[in-house]
Every structure is written in structure tokens, then in C-alpha cells.
Amino acid sequence: MPQGRIVKALAGYYYVQDGDALWQCRARGVFRKKGITPLVGDEVVYETNGTEGTITEILPRTSELIRPPIANIDQAILVFSLVEPDFNPQLLDKFLVHTEAANVDAVICLTKADLLSDKEKLNRIRERCNAIGYPVVVTSSKGKRGIEDIRAYLGGHLSVFAGQSGVGKSSLLNALFSGLSLETAPISQKLGRGRHTTRHVELIHLAEGGWVADTPGFSSLDFQSIEANELGLYFKEMRAMLGECKFRGCLHVNEPGCAVRAAVEAHEIQPARYENYLQFLQEIKERKPRY
Template sequence: MPQGRIVKVLAGYYYVQDGDQCWQCRARGVFRKKGITPLVGDEVVYEANGTEGTVTEVLPRTSELIRPPIANIDQAILVFSLVEPDFNPQLLDKFLVHTEAAGVDAVICLTKADLVPNISEIERVWAYCEAIGYPVAVTSSKSKSGIEEIRARLRGHLSVFAGQSGVGKSSLLNALFNELNLETAPISQKLGRGRHTTRHVELIRLPEGGWVADTPGFSSLDFQAIAAGELGLYFKEMRSRLGECKFRGCLHVNEPNCAVRAAVEAGEIQPARYQHYVEFLQEIKDRKPRY
């Protein structure tokens, strides 16, 4: 049976790339009964029938993200603009929690550098991101600065571009690959945020090897799949102190002799990062169960 990779899901069809040919497929009805949802990025077994096909099996995944819904990626390019919309460190930390939980490497990409007149502001945001412990690239789709650095990071990987609406994901991909011509739109001046121009997840094969996915933008994420006791594992600087707290299962809020809070007080963990952790922890505790 032939195998391929789902590169797009649209209107009930799964588009399976096998070599140079892309098959428009339906999924077997048994998937719904078993609670299986094929995702972009899935490697699948399919049956070809004329011009269409049927996905018969979803092969085991190496990773899975819920939002954006995509499988088997090994790298997330988290795209955040310096302005229009303004850099949002809390949302960045939410994205980082989700990529850590999925076991996916993250690269922070700061866009629209050409719109920031004060270089010290760029340096401030860059320093915040670098201190967390992730690779950081500062880019401008207009001036093409930083583009080659991102291109080098994509080579040989299955990557996803993710971020809120209007940060310039599609513009960045257009700057990277001129032949894409992805739709873009200006920031809504009335709402002060971006407009959705990418409406579905789609994988794009890169000429130098690898795949990259543009995804719809969004402004919020939830923690439905993360337990309160797990949250600290997805903050790098907290995970490195695992086992140093006095009490097993320490949530790093009110417990005595907490190594994480001591590191915050010593300036070894950024106070803003710790504050986001506390906010996320409360969000997890307050969530309503889904039935």
C-alpha cells in the first residue's frame, strides 16, 4: 500500500503528497468511530482510486500540537512582532509551554524590526527572549534582514510558523520564498490587531529540503491538556531545578524552601516569567472540566 504525508486538510478532504503527486483523499469512516482525526503532517497509508484516494491508516506520530493542529513537526518558529501588534511576552510564554509539552524545539522570531525607531527597544525584547534560553532571530520582511538566518534554521526540518494574527507570518514566508505569494493584510486600525489571512494549515515543501507550515493566527491558547503539577516542567528554568525544592510536588507558589522562588529572588529567573507561570497555574486550577 502506498504511503504519503498529509499536506492540507480542507472541506473534508485530505491532500496526501506522495513524491511529486498529491492525492485528494477521504478518510475511512472507521477513524471517526475510533476517535482518530488525521492531521496535517501525518504520515498515512492510502488507497488510490482514479484521481482520488482513501486514507486507510494513520502511522504513529512523533509529535502533535493541538493549536495549530499539526503532527510530526520537530521545530516551531514562534513569530511575534515587535510592534503592530506590540510584543506580547505572556502569549509568547504560553506558546513556549505548549511547544515544550509537545516535545518540539522552538525558535523565537521577532518581526517588523523596520518599524521600531528605537534600537534599545529591540534590544530589550531580544534580551528577554534570549534569557529564557531559546534561539532568537530579529527580522524584517521589508528590508529582508534576518531572513537568511531563518532560512538556515528551516533546512531539513518539518517546521510550523505559529503566532497571533497580524504578526507577519505570511509576509515572512513570502520574503523567504518568493514563489509562494501568500495572502497578507494590514493591521486593522479600528481593532488594533491583525486580520486572518491564512485560513487553514498547509505544509509547503522547501526546495533545499524540509517542510514548513503556515497556520491561521490566533490570540489565545488554553491549557486543557496540561495538569497543574506538570506546568513547571514546561518552563526551562524551572525544570532545571527539578528536585531542589523541599517538598515533592511543589507548585512554586506558597511552599516553604522553594528553589524556584529562591531563584526568582536571586535574579536567576525573570520575575515576568515567574508571574506568567503563576497566572497560567491559576488558569489551570480555575478551568472547568470538559465532558
């Protein structure tokens, strides 16, 4: 049977790319019975009747994100604006936790550099991101600044562009890929954040090889799939200290002999990052179970 990749999911249909052919497919009912949902990015086996296809098998996934719902990515371009809306370090750390949990490499893209008058603020943000071990690219879609730097990361990867609403993902993708013309929307003056302009996940095939996903914007992430004793593993600087705490299973809160808290006091770990860790840990402890 033929194989392909799901490049779009819309209104109950899955669009499967197989070479130059694009098939509109339904998923077999057995997936629903098993509680399995095909995702954009899935490699699948399908069959056709000449006009429409049916997905019969989903091949094993190498990675999976919940929000945005996408499979088999190996790189996340995390898009955060410097202004309008203002840079949100806590939300960035939340995104980084989720990409680390999915074993996906992250590149931080800072947009709207042309709108930021405080260059020292830009330097502080960039230094914060570099210090925790993530590459940073500063862009401006209007001036094309940094566009080629982002493009250099994309070849040969299945990359997802993700970030809060209104940070300029669609504008960035329009600057990267001429002729794309994704809808953009102004920032809400009342809320200070953008309206959602991308309403479904779709993969864009790159001429140089690889795929890029534009995803719906969203304002929050939860920790439903992450346990309290796992959270520290998804902060790079804490993971590097694995095994150095006095007690096994240390949550780095008030346990004696905690190497992480000692590193925070010595400013080897950024205090702001540690505060975000504590906030996320509390969210995990207080979450309500889903049934």
C-alpha cells in the same frame, strides 16, 4: 499499500503527497468512530481508485500540536512582532509552554524591526528571550533583514510558523519563498491586531529538504491538555531545578523550601516569567472541564 504525508486538509479532504504525486483523499469512517482526526503532517497509508484516495492508516506521531492542529513537527518558529501589534511577552510564554509540552524545539522570530524606533526596546526583548535559552532572529520582510538567518534553521526539519494574528507570518513566508504570494492583511485600527489571512494549515516543501507549515493566526491559547503539576516542567529554567525544592510536587507558589521562588528572588529566574507561570497556573486551576 502506498504511503505519503498529509500536506493540506480542506473541506473534508486530505491532500497526501507521495513523491511527485498529490492525492485528494477521504479518511475512512473508522477514524471518526474512534475519535481520531487525521492532521496535516501525518504520515499515512492510503489506497486509490485511480482518481481519488482513501486514508486507511495513520502512522504513529512523533509530536502533536492542538492549536495549530499539526502532527510530526520538530521545530516551531514562533513569530512575534515588535510593533503593530506590540510584542506580547505573556503570549510568547504561552506559546513556549505549548511547544515544550509537545517536545518541539522553538526559535523566536521578531518581525517588523523596520517599524521599531526604540532600539533599546529591541535589545531588552532579545536579551529576555536569549536568557531563557531560545535562539532569536530579528527580521524585516520589507528590508529582507534576517530572512536568510531564518532559512538556515529550516532545512531538514518539519517546521511550523505560528503566532498571533497580524504579526507578519504570511509576509515573512512570502519573503522566504518567492512565488508563494500568501494573502496579507492590514492591522485593524480598532482592535490593534490583524485579521486572519491564512485559513487552513498547509505544508510547503523545501528544495533543500524539509517542510514548512503556515498556520491560521489566533489570539489566545488555553491549557486544556496541561495539568498544574506539569506546568513547571515546560518552563526551561524551572525544569533545570527539578528535584531541588523541599517538597515533591511543589507548585512553586507559597510552599516552604521552594528552590524556584528562591531563584526568582535572586533574579536567577526572570520575575516576569514567574508571574506568567503563576497566571497560567491559575488558569489551569480555574478551567472548566470539557465533556
